[in-house]
Amino acid sequence: MRAYLSYFRLRFITCLQYRAAAWAGIATQLFFGFVYIMVYMAFYESGSAELPMELPQLITYIWLMQSLLSLVSMFYKDEDIFSLVRTGNIAYELARPKNLYFMWYFKIIGDRLAKVLLRFVPFIIFLLILPVPYRISLPASLPHFLIFIATMTAGSLLMTTIITLYPIITMHTLSEKGIVGIIIAFAEILSGIVVPIPFFPKFLQVISKCLPFQYVSDLPFRIYVGNIGINDGLYGLLIQIIWIFIMGTLGYILMHKSLKKVVVQGG
Amino acid sequence: MKVYFKSLGLHLKSLLEYKASFITTFLSQILVFFSYYFTILALFTRFDNIKGFTLYEVLLCFGVIQFGFAFNESFARGIDRFDKLIIHGEFDRILLRPKNIILQAAGYDEDFAKVSRLLQAIIVIVIALVNLDIAWSPLKLITLLLMMVAAVIVFFSIFLLAASYCFITVQGLEVTNVFTDGGKHMAQYPIGIFKKGFVWFFTFIIPYAFVNYYPLLYFIGKINNPIYAFSPLLVFLYLIPCILIFYRGIKKYTGAGS
Numbered sequence: 001m002r003a004y005l006s007y008f009r010l011r012f013i014t015c016l017q018y019r020a021a022a023w024a025g026i027a028t029q030l031f032f033g034f035v036y037i038m039v040y041m042a043f044y045e046s047g048s049a050e051l052p053m054e055l056p057q058l059i060t061y062i063w064l065m066q067s068l069l070s071l072v073s074m075f076y077k078d079e080d081i082f083s084l085v086r087t088g089n090i091a092y093e094l095a096r097p098k099n100l101y102f103m104w105y106f107k108i109i110g111d112r113l114a115k116v117l118l119r120f121v122p123f124i125i126f127l128l129i130l131p132v133p134y135r136i137s138l139p140a141s142l143p144h145f146l147i148f149i150a151t152m153t154a155g156s157l158l159m160t161t162i163i164t165l166y167p168i169i170t171m172h173t174l175s176e177k178g179i180v181g182i183i184i185a186f187a188e189i190l191s192g193i194v195v196p197i198p199f200f201p202k203f204l205q206v207i208s209k210c211l212p213f214q215y216v217s218d219l220p221f222r223i224y225v226g227n228i229g230i231n232d233g234l235y236g237l238l239i240q241i242i243w244i245f246i247m248g249t250l251g252y253i254l255m256h257k258s259l260k261k262v263v264v265q266g267g
Numbered sequence: 268m269k270v271y272f273k274s275l276g277l278h279l280k281s282l283l284e285y286k287a288s289f290i291t292t293f294l295s296q297i298l299v300f301f302s303y304y305f306t307i308l309a310l311f312t313r314f315d316n317i318k319g320f321t322l323y324e325v326l327l328c329f330g331v332i333q334f335g336f337a338f339n340e341s342f343a344r345g346i347d348r349f350d351k352l353i354i355h356g357e358f359d360r361i362l363l364r365p366k367n368i369i370l371q372a373a374g375y376d377e378d379f380a381k382v383s384r385l386l387q388a389i390i391v392i393v394i395a396l397v398n399l400d401i402a403w404s405p406l407k408l409i410t411l412l413l414m415m416v417a418a419v420i421v422f423f424s425i426f427l428l429a430a431s432y433c434f435i436t437v438q439g440l441e442v443t444n445v446f447t448d449g450g451k452h453m454a455q456y457p458i459g460i461f462k463k464g465f466v467w468f469f470t471f472i473i474p475y476a477f478v479n480y481y482p483l484l485y486f487i488g489k490i491n492n493p494i495y496a497f498s499p500l501l502v503f504l505y506l507i508p509c510i511l512i513f514y515r516g517i518k519k520y521t522g523a524g525s
Contacts, residue, residue: 043313228368
């Protein structure tokens with residue numbers, strides 16, 4: 001366990017080196033946040049009979065998304081692990097007396113947490129002092145906030161089990177662009193990162209309910225703003241745990257299957 | 268120009284060596300692009316207009332700006348990733364050749380998977396046009412063509428500006444993403460729906476509004492003053508200082524080793 005944690009720490013320290021990139025990231029996320037909010041505002045002002053979320057709830061949802069995006073995003077561009085597979089350096093990884101699945105798992109989650117923790121605090125402070133229609137609201141209630149923390153933690157673990165699948169699939173396809181790219185695009189849409197789930201057409205809401213993606217970020221965010229109640233939130237937490245177990249086992253088995261017949265590329 | 272097309276062809280050939288990979292990458296690009304207009308489609312199932320603009324008017328706006336961006340991503344990738352050219356010392360090689368520098372840099376790297384976005388943008392434009400009730404006239408056709416060319420030029424100008432900046436900093440600047448990716452994202456919608464400060468910035472500092480807002484107003488018949496039809500021409504003027512700045516940057520360029 002200590003070895004895995006030190007992986008986590010290493011990635012964390014590496015990311016802390018890139019402070020300039022963090023500031024640029026904050027600027028970009030702020031800009032996108034404002035654009036999204038203004039688009040929704042314009043839609044809301046144009047009127048509609050049934051609104052799945054109130055505007056202040058939606059604005060807070062968008063800011064939560066922007067401030068935690070580098071944690072919950074389904075995109076995974078980190079070249080490190082992919083190039084291990086492509087260049088054959090995976091051989092070195094296999095020589096280590098540790099489980100490859102957990103090594104990758106902790107690398108990924110360490111990376112994500114480092115990126116978010118760097119940006120989160122200044123970002124949230126800024127959001128709290130914005131003028132009123134744009135300001136982020138406080139959680140709906142204390143119980144809501146506690147369940148938000150629990151589901152957010154479970155969501156991050158679930159996210160990592162999904163992301164870890166990408167390089168594992170790459171072991172078969174050798175290129176991270178094709179099949180993995182298709183999975184990433186689907187995951188991104190169905191996780192509610194593009195549009196919050198309540199705005200989906202009905203049939204898509206049903207589909208995404210049967211898949212793990214909406215439990216990564218949409219569930220905790222909607223609990224925070226009070227769009228999902230306490231009981232439904234606890235029920236969601238249970239589903240999250242089941243999905244972590246399923247996706248984790250799937251990744252673990254797939255990896256060990258492909259390791260049995262691994263062909264190391266290059267020399 | 269002939270050299271540019273030759274380098275295009277060579278890139279395509281090298282890609283087609285890996286057919287399956289090319290096809291799946293192409294497919295995944297289609298999906299990624301779909302996620303862009305998924306927002307618009309999903310929201311228009313709830314709302315029937317955004318500040319008076321209908322679904323197909325917004326889709327036309329979206330299609331034009333995405334066309335411009337995808338065109339640059341497909342055919343001028345080298346400018347978009349200019350910092351890589353400088354860091355790897357490739358730019359020194361380009362300078363040695365007696366051909367147009369900007370074209371060489373543009374053709375240095377092509378991304379044909381992005382052509383799928385270009386095709387999709389065109390399809391979106393066509394779908395929007397079929398469903399819009401437009402009183403066609405020669406001037407309207409010219410407006411549409413001007414809009415599409417201006418969309419290509421506005422991104423090319425910004426990429427050139429960002430590239431000139433690389434001469435000073437070597438490392439590419441992430442903040443420029445706000446103006447390219449962020450600007451593209453905003454200009455998917457008619458710019459008039461945004462708040463005043465935004466509209467002002469993206470009219471006078473970076474002229475997105477002249478690409479697909481003011482001409483769009485004329486095109487869909489919200490405004491009948493034909494001057495609006497020619498507003499994309501201002502974007503063409505915008506390109507001139509960008510090219511001049513780029514060449515000034517080259518004069519200052521000292522190389523980055525290797």
